[in-house]
């Protein structure tokens with residue numbers, strides 16, 4: 001972070017403004033809006049500056065700047081067209097350890113002024129640390145259109161209730177939950193419909209209700225396959241509302257970074273081959289937290305109901321009579337196929353899609369291979385890395401040709417994504433040659449031949465070791 005963001009209380013505090021042209025007039029108006037006691041130093045004073053100064057009874061020195069002028073001020077603003085004067089102001093302020101902004105001169109600034117969206121008392125400040133002011137202004141324009149014009153009044157109303165809510169709801173988390181419940185759109189709707197009185201009534205009723213019950217709740221949330229851009233809006237809302245986030249190992253750090261700052265993050269992940277929380281332990285923890293009144297986001301890779309054991313967690317919550325909501329996510333097959341440009345179905349190549357797991361003692365033994373052998377169907381195989389050989393043998397034995405095209409997508413949708421293409425017969429060798437590791441998605445079927453270029457090109461594939469065999473070299477040529 002190049003600059004520390006802060007909002008300054010300038011009410012009745014002396015601030016020095018050097019310069020009195022049109023730019024200085026804008027700065028003066030903003031400083032006055034914040035209640036600053038501005039002193040102006042400039043040899044010539046423009047009419048707009050003179051008008052504001054007259055109306056507010058400000059002190060104006062009609063002479064050149066002197067370094068001693070900075071003394072006794074909390075803040076300095078230099079808005080002259082003379083670079084030498086601006087530099088002298090910055091130097092004098094720096095010597096006196098007073099923060100100084102020189103308009104349009106980042107080098108001489110010890111603080112900068114953000115682009116703002118003003119819905120006082122609500123204020124949104126945007127800064128690009130001086131690198132891209134146009135981008136900051138564009139963002140401001142977007143936020144301007146997105147933020148309701150009366151949201152400031154809503155914030156002021158909440159401010160009036162703050163003490164009463166604090167007096168009745170002792171814990172910080174209860175208060176946060178109370179306000180989150182109102183600011184999720186409900187208060188705005190009532191305010192738009194019935195004005196301040198309606199909104200006050202809603203706050204009072206909610207406070208009475210909140211004192212009676214404060215139930216916990218859970219969200220079983222799909223975080224998608226890795227790319228944080230694939231999160232749904234609902235997933236983000238649940239992550240922002242939760243006190244605790246119980247997350248799987250596969251959930252990317254970039255996704256976890258989007259959680260509320262003070263939320264407790266608990267990894268309950270299972271690493272293949274390592275001991276970690278059993279599913280029963282996870283169910284128990286989930287139920288215990290929600291029963292204790294916590295808002296828990298159970299964050300899972302992909303979709304919670306696709307090989308995610310979300311069904312078992314939903315069952316546990318349901319049996320305990322606890323409230324929960326399922327927020328679907330983009331499952332790995334869908335996310336990986338899109339990232340590799342492979343359509344999972346296509347009128348010319350596949351009319352059905354089967355999602356299978358290669359994991360578990362019985363998983364591969366219990367598959368009805370004969371039904372998966374005929375062509376014109378796509379198979380998406382999860383958790384299959386350690387069983388590629390068995391998968392290939394079973395499918396070919398039941399009639400799926402060894403020439404059937406396949407694609408392996410490792411760490412799909414992430415910056416480390418690798419996409420390998422080959423045939424079913426080559427599958428175990430291909431995976432071994434390229435040291436494919438979980439998480440990887442195996443797609444089998446004619447559609448994998450159709451891979452279209454995507455905007456995000458996969459990262460380059462690691463070079464193979466020098467000892468590879470001739471067959472492996474041939475397979476290497478099939479990499480995209």
Ligand SMILES: C[S@@+](CC[C@H](N)C(=O)[O-])C[C@H]1O[C@@H](n2cnc3c(N)ncnc32)[C@H](O)[C@@H]1O
Nearest residue numbers: 302303306308331332382383411412439440441
């Ligand atoms: C326990 S399953 C969870 C599936 C998840 N619930 C879903 O809907 O995608 C884990 C398997 O999903 C697949 N997977 C998850 N994320 C992946 C990714 N980014 N790239 C490739 N495969 C992925 C892998 O096959 C991995 O072994």
